Amino acid sequence: MEIFIKLSQFLLSLSLLIILHELGHFIPAKLFKTRVEKFYLFFDVKFSLLKKKIGETEYGIGWLPLGGYVKISGMIDESMDKEQMAQPQQPWEFRSKPAWQRLIIMLGGVTVNFILAFIIYIGMAFAYGDTYIANEDLKDGLLIENPAMIKAGFKTGDKILAVDGTSIVKFDNEINMKIVMGKEVLIERNGTEQTLKMPKDFIDQLTKYEKSPVVSIRMPFVIGAVTEESTNKALQSKDIILSLNGQKTKYFDEAKTILDQNKGKTIPAVVLRDQKETVVQLVVNNEGKLGVQLGGLGMDSLEKLGYYKVSTQKYGFLESIPVGIEKGKNQLIGYGKQLKMIFNPDTGAYKQVGGFAAIYNIFPNSWSWEVFWGITALLSIMLGVMNLLPIPALDGGHVMFLLYEIVSGKKPSDKFLENAQMVGFVLLITLLVFANGNDIYKAIIGK
Numbered sequence: 001m002e003i004f005i006k007l008s009q010f011l012l013s014l015s016l017l018i019i020l021h022e023l024g025h026f027i028p029a030k031l032f033k034t035r036v037e038k039f040y041l042f043f044d045v046k047f048s049l050l051k052k053k054i055g056e057t058e059y060g061i062g063w064l065p066l067g068g069y070v071k072i073s074g075m076i077d078e079s080m081d082k083e084q085m086a087q088p089q090q091p092w093e094f095r096s097k098p099a100w101q102r103l104i105i106m107l108g109g110v111t112v113n114f115i116l117a118f119i120i121y122i123g124m125a126f127a128y129g130d131t132y133i134a135n136e137d138l139k140d141g142l143l144i145e146n147p148a149m150i151k152a153g154f155k156t157g158d159k160i161l162a163v164d165g166t167s168i169v170k171f172d173n174e175i176n177m178k179i180v181m182g183k184e185v186l187i188e189r190n191g192t193e194q195t196l197k198m199p200k201d202f203i204d205q206l207t208k209y210e211k212s213p214v215v216s217i218r219m220p221f222v223i224g225a226v227t228e229e230s231t232n233k234a235l236q237s238k239d240i241i242l243s244l245n246g247q248k249t250k251y252f253d254e255a256k257t258i259l260d261q262n263k264g265k266t267i268p269a270v271v272l273r274d275q276k277e278t279v280v281q282l283v284v285n286n287e288g289k290l291g292v293q294l295g296g297l298g299m300d301s302l303e304k305l306g307y308y309k310v311s312t313q314k315y316g317f318l319e320s321i322p323v324g325i326e327k328g329k330n331q332l333i334g335y336g337k338q339l340k341m342i343f344n345p346d347t348g349a350y351k352q353v354g355g356f357a358a359i360y361n362i363f364p365n366s367w368s369w370e371v372f373w374g375i376t377a378l379l380s381i382m383l384g385v386m387n388l389l390p391i392p393a394l395d396g397g398h399v400m401f402l403l404y405e406i407v408s409g410k411k412p413s414d415k416f417l418e419n420a421q422m423v424g425f426v427l428l429i430t431l432l433v434f435a436n437g438n439d440i441y442k443a444i445i446g447k
Contacts, residue, residue, distance in 0.1 A: 230291025
């Protein structure tokens with residue numbers, strides 16, 4: 001069932017993005033009276049799953065889910081229809097249209113991608129608002145368990161004050177990415193501020209360890225279940241350990257330190273059970289463990305227990321517009337920075353490039369519309385930016401040649417465009433093989 005839910009989200013998001021991207025080409029083409037021969041979701045190599053011709057356009061669904069396309073008459077594209085291009089120009093063909101019209105047609109797809117992302121972020125701001133913990137309310141700092149972060153000099157209890165000079169006001173889902181993309185981080189440790197320089201190859205270091213959050217909030221030691229072989233039957237599910245051997249343990253990381261110091265001993269403990277404090281005796285095994293499974297608490301429970309104050313900010317429709325635009329802008333800038341790091345071999349970020357498996361894996365095992373729309377908006381930005389790269393066979397490649405034509409007044413020959421299309425196609429196949437090869441490699445080594 002979990003696989004079905006993930007796959008459903010993946011295919012729905014991918015289909016939505018492909019259809020709207022291609023619609024961005026289709027609409028201006030039709031407005032400029034350019035014939036569109038095909039409009040396909042997925043590729044119909046050799047055959048299609050469904051197809052129906054309406055007017056001059058064949059609409060269909062292909063069997064190969066690597067993207068989609070519109071086939072525009074008189075355009076040198078991935079179909080490499082040399083026979084058509086050898087015929088005299090017709091007034092309904094792409095090549096017979098003015099350069100400015102062709103430019104609008106080619107920019108239509110990425111324009112829709114960016115507009116869609118901003119609309120989603122505006123809608124999410126209106127529907128869900130913002131839920132976060134104010135950074136100033138993290139009195140005891142953050143949990144730092146990621147080995148790459150520890151190697152970079154961070155410790156549990158550090159407070160993240162700023163990244164690259166920008167103050168951190170909220171602790172939310174974006175803070176991990178801000179740190180990963182940052183060059184220096186201002187922290188407060190034991191009342192003293194200091195700046196930590198992020199290693200240039202930090203992303204590469206992250207790939208060497210098991211995946212875990214860069215930073216996260218500190219959590220109490222909650223008992224999920226007591227194992228059958230455990231000697232600590234005095235514990236019960238949902239107990240919260242408040243102290244061990246006379247030392248307060250507000251957080252699990254504090255409890256873990258005390259347990260490591262008392263391996264093989266029996267120590268007193270105080271647990272919170274049904275809102276009452278109860279004293280129990282606990283046996284710590286030789287590994288510094290109690291023979292229990294960890295449990296968790298939701299943000300509402302953490303707030304009631306006084307751990308954190310959770311803030312929720314709701315927006316009216318008009319208020320959600322600038323909020324959504326700001327979120328979209330930040331994601332766009334952030335993805336631009338990621339691309340810059342990918343093209344810099346020193347960062348090792350290229351090792352994190354993934355293909356369809358990587359995209360599939362970012363969707364959760366349970367259905368959440370909020371998470372689905374957030375991922376879809378990010379993917380829409382990624383699709384828009386990637387398509388703008390000046391690589392022949394991508395929209396950006398066509399735009400590059402059209403801008404040259406507009407500025408110089410000279411149109412590249414069809415032969416040149418055909419050769420450029422082939423070079424671009426080879427580059428894209430190489431990138432596709434590399435990205436999906438990375439997925440396979442990570443699956444094999446388990447990282």
